[in-house]
Amino acid sequence: MKSTKEQRAWYWYDWANSAYITTTATVIIGPYLTSLATNAACPDLADGATCLNPVMLLGLFPVLPGALHPFLGTLSTIVSAILLIFVGAAADRSAHPNRWLGGTAAIGAVAASLMFFLQGDNWQLGAWLMIIASFAAGASFVVYDAILVRIAGPDDRDRVSSKGWAWGYLGGGLLLALNFALMSSYESLGITYGLAIRVSLLSAGLWWGIFTIIPVVGLRKLPRSVPLQVKAKNPFAQLGDTFRDMRNYPQTVLFLLAFLFFNDGIQTVIVQSSLYASAELGMETQQVLITFLLTQIVAFGGALLFGRVAASIGAKKTVIGGIAIWLVVVVIGFVLPSGSFTALLGLGAAIGLVMGGTQALARSMYSQLVPLGRESEYFSFYQAMERGTSWLGTLTFGLVFQFTQSYRLALVALAIFFVVxxxxxxxxxxxxxxxxxxxxxxxxL
Incomplete structure (x- = not known):
């Protein structure tokens, strides 16, 4: 089926934000922020040794540098879980959801671009920018996902959602390839490796901001009248109504609970995978980048494939099958031998196969369970658990490493999230x- 004008404009936001999700949130910021924190806590650390001197997270909590990134993911999610609900309530009252999309994306893009200034031992700035960018991304996804209900009918939603994810992997993979070329040839360009990393962080922020202009403009005429039941209410009163209202939709609540677990597992594997590959498996940065490029390429086809499968057997069965594959991925990752680049490529391909499909179909499944007219409100709950904002998984990953200093045990502990x-x-x-x-x-179905 041919996509409509609004659907094509909508796809571009996946293209735009995936640059930050892939280059920054998934590949670079975890290992880079860990290295900055290690420089601050253990400036004379020998190569290959683990820094056991803690840093103070936001000046309050002592954490090992190796656990800093997953704990930051947890913190940013707790902040998002509180604030995103109000964003959803306010967005549902607006007749111009595209403006909310543009505004929240702009905040995230600026924060992501400012990561260019991270260097030396200045991990504190990185922590704050990561929290701001993660919240802004989640806020923009609340509006973006809610628009799906407006541009696609029940029988078309799986296809549109899957195609959006596919566009995201294509855009994110393209920028990642350009950044890989930059970090591979930095010497010939007369710059340092650190500067190449910082330029890559900057490029992700600029990409996010510039390409967001397309959906903001393309969705400006989207039919959107504020529902009568929320016109006279402020966001706080509307939020109270939402909590009470959700009791009338037990299947929606049950889906959210299931999503909380399996998506936390997915997000933690994705976000912590570069840290796992570099710190536990001993892979060079270039090897990690190549693996993620492969993952992006496979994910593009995987998202489209899952959409086709769902059209035949239903989204629920397809997602359950994807979760089973994720469980196998975690177990294989636990026993993956250190230094085996070929094995890492195979694991990356397996992740790519299910990465986009499971998340795209989960989004379209949830859209079917949301009461009409309160899409942004309900998607704010969804986004509190969505990509880049999971917290139970990152908390588990961080705690297991904090007490065992083993990323392998931290990874295999995530199996429980896929099972539950x-x-x-x-x-x-x-x-x-x-x-x-x-x-x-x-x-x-």
């Missing part, structure tokens, strides 16, 4: 949930 999330998802009655929300049933 998958089991909970099997109990979701999609037909009842869609009917209870007052939405039309798709032809294939």
């Amino acid at each position: 999330g998958g089991l909970l998802l099997t109990q979701v009655n999609m037909r009842k949930g869609i009917t209870d929300a007052g939405n039309a049933l798709p032809k294939v």
